[in-house]
Amino acid sequence: MPKRILQGVVVSDKQEKTIVVKVERRFTHPLLKKTVRRSKNYHAHDETKAFKIGDTVSIEETKPMSKLKRWIVLPAAQAQG
Template structure:
């Protein structure tokens, strides 16, 4: 089974080797047919502490690294 890959924005880098990434998903509401936005925060492993707040990054699913972390930052997404 392939690993999931998500794109999001770093919202916190205060922890050592960890960033919090906000991922937004959009879908059409089944009854009202309106586009709905839902966000979720993921704790991701950042080995070199290279990503800062506001960076757009790709995160990849991995084995559990701690109680909250089971994602790894793969790379920074290109802007524009």
């Protein structure tokens, strides 16, 4: 099964080697036919501590690293491709 890759914005970098990424998704409401935005925060492993608040990053699903971390940050060059 392929690993999921999501794109979002860094909302916190206060933890050691961990960033919090807000991922927003849009969908059409089935009854109202209106575009709705929903967001979710993901804790991602950032080994190099290269990303700061406001940066757009891509994260990839991986094995659990801790209670909350199940994602790793992709390098900037790989994230664009």
